[in-house]
Structures are given as structure tokens and as C-alpha cells.
Amino acid sequence: MKNLSKLLLVSILGGALTLGSYKMFFEEEIPAGLPPVSKTSVEAIPATYSGNIYGTNADFTEAAENTVNGVVHVKNVAVFKGPRTIRDLMYGNNSGGKALQGAGSGVIISPDGYIVTNNHVIREANEVEVTLNNNKTYQAEIIGTDETSDIALLKIDAEGLDYIPFGDSDNVKLGEWVLAVGNPFNLKSTVTAGIISATARDLNTYDATPQSFIQTDAAINPGNSGGALVNINGELVGINTAITSQTGSYVGYAFAVPSNNTRKIVEDIMEYGDVQKGILGIRGGSVDQRAIEELDLKTSQGVLVAEVTSGSGAEKAGLKEGDIIKKIDDININKFSDLTGYIYTKRPEDEVLVTFLREGNESQVKVKLSKFETYVISPIKIEVANATDEDLKALNVENGVKIHRTLSPKLPAEELVGTIITAIDNKRVSNVGDVERIFRNKNPKEDIVITIVDRNGQKQRIVWR
Numbered sequence: 001m002k003n004l005s006k007l008l009l010v011s012i013l014g015g016a017l018t019l020g021s022y023k024m025f026f027e028e029e030i031p032a033g034l035p036p037v038s039k040t041s042v043e044a045i046p047a048t049y050s051g052n053i054y055g056t057n058a059d060f061t062e063a064a065e066n067t068v069n070g071v072v073h074v075k076n077v078a079v080f081k082g083p084r085t086i087r088d089l090m091y092g093n094n095s096g097g098k099a100l101q102g103a104g105s106g107v108i109i110s111p112d113g114y115i116v117t118n119n120h121v122i123r124e125a126n127e128v129e130v131t132l133n134n135n136k137t138y139q140a141e142i143i144g145t146d147e148t149s150d151i152a153l154l155k156i157d158a159e160g161l162d163y164i165p166f167g168d169s170d171n172v173k174l175g176e177w178v179l180a181v182g183n184p185f186n187l188k189s190t191v192t193a194g195i196i197s198a199t200a201r202d203l204n205t206y207d208a209t210p211q212s213f214i215q216t217d218a219a220i221n222p223g224n225s226g227g228a229l230v231n232i233n234g235e236l237v238g239i240n241t242a243i244t245s246q247t248g249s250y251v252g253y254a255f256a257v258p259s260n261n262t263r264k265i266v267e268d269i270m271e272y273g274d275v276q277k278g279i280l281g282i283r284g285g286s287v288d289q290r291a292i293e294e295l296d297l298k299t300s301q302g303v304l305v306a307e308v309t310s311g312s313g314a315e316k317a318g319l320k321e322g323d324i325i326k327k328i329d330d331i332n333i334n335k336f337s338d339l340t341g342y343i344y345t346k347r348p349e350d351e352v353l354v355t356f357l358r359e360g361n362e363s364q365v366k367v368k369l370s371k372f373e374t375y376v377i378s379p380i381k382i383e384v385a386n387a388t389d390e391d392l393k394a395l396n397v398e399n400g401v402k403i404h405r406t407l408s409p410k411l412p413a414e415e416l417v418g419t420i421i422t423a424i425d426n427k428r429v430s431n432v433g434d435v436e437r438i439f440r441n442k443n444p445k446e447d448i449v450i451t452i453v454d455r456n457g458q459k460q461r462i463v464w465r
Contacts, residue, residue: 063179064191066234068133070108070164071181071227073188074117074140074154075129076101101125105182105227106154107236108163109266113138113156116262117226118241119145122152130156133189144269147376147407149257149344150241151265152226164228167235169258170331170342172196172214180218180240180254182227194218194254201255202337203244212341213255214238220254229256238262260345268347276347278369280319280354281312286335287324295322298360301334302326305356309370310389317367319356326362327355343369374404375432377439379448380464381408386431387420395420395453399430403452415454422459423451 078101104121108114115130122128128140138156145152172178176196184190198215216229220240229238238256245251268275284305291297291304302324308315319325325333329352331342346352348371355364374385385404392400400420406413423429424438426449442448448464 060177060179060191060193060232063230063232063234064181067164067179067181067228067230068189068191069162071133071183071189072106072108072115073103073131073183073186074106074115074121074226075103075131076122076125077127077129078125103183103186104223104225105240106130107226107228107239108161109166109236110163111159111161113158113161114143114266115140115154115156116239116266117152117154118239119147119150119152121226122154128154130154131188132161144273146265146269146275148275149261149265151239151257151262153266153269164230164234164236166259166263167231167233167237169214169237169260172199172231172237174198177232178216178218178237179230179232180216180220180224180227181230182220182224182240184221184223186223190224192219197253199258200335200337200341202335202340203242203255212258212261212337212344213241214258216254216256217252218254219250221250222248224254235259236262258341261341264345264347277372277374278343278346278348278350279309279312279372280339280343280352280367281309281314281370282319283307283309284325284336286337297324299324299326299357302357303333303336303339307390312370313368317354317365319354319365319367320358322358324357325354326357328352348372373432375401375435376407377435377448379444380450381411382406382416384421384432384435391420395455395457397422397453399428400453401429401432401435416452418455420453421450422453425449426451 101124102121104118106115106117109116122142125142128142129137130140131137138158140154140156143153143155174196178194178196180192180194182190194217196214197217201213201215202211203213214229214237218229220243224240227240228236229240231237236259238258239262240254240256242255243250244253265275282305284303284307287297287300287302287304292300305319305321305323305325307321308319325339327333328339328342331338333339343352346369348369350369351366352369353364354367355362372385374383376383382403383405384401387400387402391402392398397420400422403416403419403421406416421429424435425442427438429435429438450462450464452460452462454460
């Protein structure tokens with residue numbers, strides 16, 4: 001039988017949407033054995049789950065009743081002009097029309113109409129239509145998106161709405177009951193039950209994406225995207241986002257963006273207009289058997305630091321190659337996705353307490369998180385980040401920015417990610433700011449000429465028209 005992981009298809013849940021993958025890590029993971037508006041009233045409620053509800057008498061009715069009106073149906077509508085049929089063309093009818101691009105779910109997070117959904121649900125929408133559980137329909141404004149985490153924030157003009165308060169996703173427990181609330185296959189207000197199957201789940205360890213999903217076996221299908229994963233108290237612990245399936249329908253594995261990550265993204269969008277990304281400044285990987293044997297490690301869990309980025313908070317705090325990170329603040333770090341999942345809830349300049357092992361001895365240091373700066377070159381669907389001194393030295397170049405991820409499945413990510421752009425339109429670039437200035441002043445109708453140094457150190461000029 002083939003390896004199971006090769007058979008799993010990560011299916012984004014937005015109905016009728018065909019999507020590519022997108023890649024990025026706040027801290028770069030590599031194999032461990034080798035030396036990534038003003039705020040609204042978004043309510044945060046600590047997880048208060050207690051007691052034994054896991055028997056056959058478990059009652060989900062209160063949680064379902066308290067959350068079903070806080071989940072909405074989201075429609076992605078494209079508006080187009082010009083003739084729609086041959087008859088329109090013949091008789092000069094150019095009124096155009098609308099077409100449904102896809103549909104999913106959303107979660108009301110405040111009584112004044114802020115709604116969280118998945119970015120892939122509303123991607124490339126001309127209009128977004130939201131229908132409440134009482135059948136009232138509103139046009140929604142897209143306040144902001146974070147393509148990396150697949151989270152989008154919407155706003156409708158309404159007051160006094162039922163909403164779902166944020167719970168603390170750091171406190172969810174394996175085996176804890178949860179409900180998935182959404183609109184699978186356009187069946188409004190559907191509630192399914194399951195348990196937390198895993199936390200900090202990364203579907204692909206080396207794809208450069210900051211995945212740290214909550215895994216559940218609550219039945220989730222196309223249309224559930226953007227819907228709520230709630231605990232038995234009716235608190236939001238996740239935004240349902242993806243399933244693994246060979247068919248595109250539910251087969252037992254579903255994944256949600258943790259509520260703490262979602263809440264931080266929402267607050268960033270409201271306060272700063274975009275997501276503030278902090279990093280420790282390391283490259284490394286989860287401790288595995290290969291690392292244990294090669295490096296004679298005395299622990300089987302944690303994150304092994306393979307490289308510390310020059311000038312980063314990690315370097316300034318004294319972290320070194322070979323250190324094993326065991327804990328950040330009060331969060332145990334057993335694998336790399338534990339680290340990225342927690343750091344993703346923090347901002348640049350935040351301080352975290354890192355507990356680590358060095359030569360078998362446990363130590364603690366405070367690390368101030370550095371800012372991770374990126375820029376999306378929208379016309380060619382790539383995202384660039386500032387290149388480190390190590391990145392430039394590895395390819396023997398003096399300046400440039402690194403291609404951090406591709407945003408279109410049509411682009412060869414395996415060839416582009418990690419290469420260095422040294423010039424755009426024959427203008428030297430040394431950082432993300434240089435790239436942003438070039439495109440701010442560029443005529444969008446002009447060709448884009450990019451000079452790239454590939455992983456073999458070969459220089460290439462690529463023209464996009």
C-alpha cells in the first residue's frame with residue numbers, strides 16, 4: 001500500500017472554488033538532523049471547560065442553540081459586464097450580470113457586524129453577500145485578509161447581532177467535545193459534533209506554511225469553510241478551513257485555524273490594516289530519531305535550532321545552533337508546529353520567555369520578536385521577503401530580496417521559492433521597501449522585468465507581460 005500521506009488531498013472547503021496552495025513560515029523549518037480602524041468589541045473569554053461530559057449523556061443542545069445564530073452563509077459573487085449569451089450579443093444587450101463564484105460560512109464575532117471567514121471563500125470577489133440564520137441578507141465589506149492563514153474579516157451594516165465569543169484555543173484538550181457549525185452543501189445552520197483529535201497539526205512539514213491546525217473528527221464538508229468550531233460552552237476555538245480527502249468530501253479528518261491565531265489576525269487588521277508578523281529568527285526542525293542518533297540527543301521532543309538569523313531577537317538573546325527549545329512562555333514545544341502556532345499569536349517587539357536545553361542543561365532567556373516583512377507582487381503572484389546575510393552569501397550576491405512563496409498553482413514553487421531577486425525593471429533592490437517603491441510608481445500596463453539568481457547561482461532575466 002502506498003504511503004498514506006501521499007494519498008491525502010488537502011481540500012479547501014469553499015464550494016465551487018478551485019484553489020492553489022500558498023506557502024510561508026514565520027520560522028523556517030528544515031530537517032532536524034541537519035545543522036523558519038479602531039478596535040471593535042471582540043470579546044475574549046478564557047476556556048472554562050470542566051467536568052465530565054464525555055459520557056453518553058453529553059448534551060450539546062445549549063452550545064448549539066447559543067452558536068447557530070452566530071454563523072452566516074457567505075456568497076462570493078463576481079460581477080461582469082458585456083453580453084452573457086449569443087442572443088445578448090446579437091441584440092446588443094450589454095447589461096452584464098452576476099455569477100456565484102463560491103460559497104462558504106462565516107462567524108459573527110461582534111454585535112456590530114464584524115464577521116470572520118476564510119480568505120479562499122471571498123477571494124477575487126466583486127461582491128460578498130452574507131445571509132444570517134434569520135434569512136436577512138446584507139452586502140458585506142471586505143475589511144482585510146491574510147492569505148497566509150486563510151482568514152478574512154468582513155463587516156455588515158447591522159447592530160445587535162448574535163455573536164460567538166472567542167475562547168482560548170491554547171487550552172483545548174485532546175478528546176474534548178467540539179461542535180462544527182456551518183453551511184455544508186448550502187444546507188444552512190448545520191451542526192455536527194466530534195472531538196479534538198490533535199492540536200498544532202501541520203499537514204506538510206516542509207511546505208513553508210505556518211500551519212498549526214486544530215484537528216477534529218466533527219463532520220465537515222464543502223460549504224463549511226469559514227464556519228465555527230466551538231467548545232461545549234459555545235466559545236469559538238477555531239475557524240473550519242480544510243479537510244484531507246481523496247474525494248473532496250469528509251472522510252474523518254478536518255482542520256481549523258485556532259481561535260487565538262484568528263483573534264490576533266482580526267485585531268491586527270483592525271488596528272494596523274495588515275497582519276503584524278513576529279519571528280524568533282531561527283531555522284530548525286522538530287527533534288526526530290535521526291537527530292537523536294546523529295547528535296546524541298537526550299530528549300525526543302522539542303525544536304532543534306539549526307541556525308540563528310543574524311541580527312534577530314534570537315541572536316541578541318543568546319540562542320545558538322544546537323539548542324533545543326522546549327517551552328515558550330507556558331506553552332510546551334514538542335514539535336515545530338507548536339512553536340509556529342504560538343509565535344503566530346504574537347507581534348513584533350513582543351517578548352517571549354524561551355526555555356531551552358544546551359548540552360543537557362536547561363536555561364531560559366527572554367527573546368524580543370523581530371518583524372517579518374514581506375511584499376506581494378500582485379501582478380505575478382509572488383511574495384518576497386528581506387534576504388538575510390546568509391541568504392545572499394549562499395548565492396554569492398551582494399543585494400536582493402528572497403522569493404518567499406508563490407501565490408498561484410501555475411507557478412513552479414519548487415524552482416522559485418528561495419531564489420533571490422536582485423533587480424526589478426533594471427533597478428537594484430536590497431529590501432522589501434525597494435520593491436514596494438518600484439511598484440507604487442509603476443504603470444500596471446508595463447512589462448515587469450525581474451532579474452533572479454537561482455539556487456545554483458545562475459542569473460536569469462524573466463519578463464512578465
